[in-house]
Amino acid sequence: MADLAVGTPLDAYLAQVVQADAGLRDTAAVVTAVAEAAIDISAVIGRGALGGDLAATGDQNSDGDVQKALDVIAHDRVTAALRGAPVATVASEEATDVMVLNPGAPLAVAIDPLDGSSNIGVNMVVGTVFGIRPAIQGDDVEASFRTPGTTQLAAGFVNYGPATTLIVTFGKGTQTFVLDREQGQFRLTVAAMKIPAAAKEYAINASNARFWDPPVKAFVEDCLRGSEGPRDKDYNMRWLGSMVADMQRVLTRGGVFLYPGDSRKGYARGRLRLLYEVAPVAMLIEQAGGTATDGQERILDLVATGIHERAPLICGSAEEVACVGTYYAGGKPDAGRSPLFGQRGLIRP
Ligand SMILES: O=P(O)(O)OC[C@H]1O[C@](O)(COP(=O)(O)O)[C@@H](O)[C@@H]1O
Ligand SMILES: [Mg+2]
Numbered sequence: 001m002a003d004l005a006v007g008t009p010l011d012a013y014l015a016q017v018v019q020a021d022a023g024l025r026d027t028a029a030v031v032t033a034v035a036e037a038a039i040d041i042s043a044v045i046g047r048g049a050l051g052g053d054l055a056a057t058g059d060q061n062s063d064g065d066v067q068k069a070l071d072v073i074a075h076d077r078v079t080a081a082l083r084g085a086p087v088a089t090v091a092s093e094e095a096t097d098v099m100v101l102n103p104g105a106p107l108a109v110a111i112d113p114l115d116g117s118s119n120i121g122v123n124m125v126v127g128t129v130f131g132i133r134p135a136i137q138g139d140d141v142e143a144s145f146r147t148p149g150t151t152q153l154a155a156g157f158v159n160y161g162p163a164t165t166l167i168v169t170f171g172k173g174t175q176t177f178v179l180d181r182e183q184g185q186f187r188l189t190v191a192a193m194k195i196p197a198a199a200k201e202y203a204i205n206a207s208n209a210r211f212w213d214p215p216v217k218a219f220v221e222d223c224l225r226g227s228e229g230p231r232d233k234d235y236n237m238r239w240l241g242s243m244v245a246d247m248q249r250v251l252t253r254g255g256v257f258l259y260p261g262d263s264r265k266g267y268a269r270g271r272l273r274l275l276y277e278v279a280p281v282a283m284l285i286e287q288a289g290g291t292a293t294d295g296q297e298r299i300l301d302l303v304a305t306g307i308h309e310r311a312p313l314i315c316g317s318a319e320e321v322a323c324v325g326t327y328y329a330g331g332k333p334d335a336g337r338s339p340l341f342g343q344r345g346l347i348r349p
């Protein structure tokens with residue numbers, strides 16, 4: 001693919017993707033559909049409470065989360081756009097079962113229509129996540145989603161932040177586009193995102209520390225010990241309550257994001273869902289030179305047995321993710337001897 005100038009419109013970029021690989025024509029059409037829905041959703045979010053209470057609660061979704069008005073608005077906008085694209089089936093966070101849109105169409109799409117729902121109503125960053133796979137035809141509508149993340153033809157997310165951005169990959173690097181509101185289109189700003197291998201920033205919800213598995217406790221403990229501990233460097237911490245927001249930071253400046261399994265009821269495999277959050281992000285991260293595991297296994301090799309199945313996610317700068325892996329493999333000193341916290345670790349009995 002030719003180098004692409006900053007400012008290249010999304011449709012011109014997609015034309016080059018298809019020119020380089022005609023087999024991606026339908027996939028590019030799906031990205032166009034998601035981008036068009038995202039422009040609408042961005043306008044709804046940009047009006048805030050002037051457009052009504054976007055945080056108004058309704059029913060529960062299949063994962064037990066209370067749906068907010070914006071969850072449903074985003075779900076309706078994205079699925080309506082996908083109905084006009086070559087999409088056979090959709091697995092959405094906001095629909096209990098697989099949705100059949102266009103029987104016989106070539107693609108299956110997993111979507112988190114609105115990621116970061118706890119940020120709705122407080123003017124914080126939220127997003128839309130998608131992963132596109134070949135559709136497996138036949139009566140079993142879930143079959144297309146019981147394949148590993150390596151079958152994804154493309155993946156991406158939109159961030160409704162100070163700028164509305166689209167971060168996408170077709171398996172040849174990870175690109176960033178920004179919504180040009182005057183032109184009403186996304187335009188290229190980064191042709192190939194690169195995650196630094198080393199980092200000094202970690203993202204985890206520290207309020208769950210007492211529930212974490214010992215390797216995670218030990219890793220975070222050593223981050224807290226900073227240059228006085230085995231990591232031999234001082235860390236910064238971030239947790240934005242919105243996976244897509246944390247991921248744009250990790251993709252842009254490195255770091256390690258952790259949503260591990262923990263001992264809370266229902267959280268043995270963490271909180272994030274494999275098909276429409278973890279696998280799309282894993283493709284973006286790997287295509288930007290990072291790594292993504294569940295602590296031990298490569299995320300993109302995992303196969304979901306149910307469309308709302310959860311998976312732990314440890315991803316970002318390769319050296320940091322590898323370091324977490326050594327804790328899972330039992331290869332790190334017991335931080336319980338930490339001089340910083342005496343015999344009792346800060347977060348371990
Ligand atoms: O509230 P917690 O446990 O810190 O979890 C925050 C995580 O939950 C999520 O909001 C889950 O996604 P949804 O909002 O789409 O359900 C992630 O975006 C975010 O990283
Ligand atoms: Mg989500």
Ligand SMILES: [Mg+2]
Nearest residue numbers: 093112114115
């Ligand atoms: Mg969601």
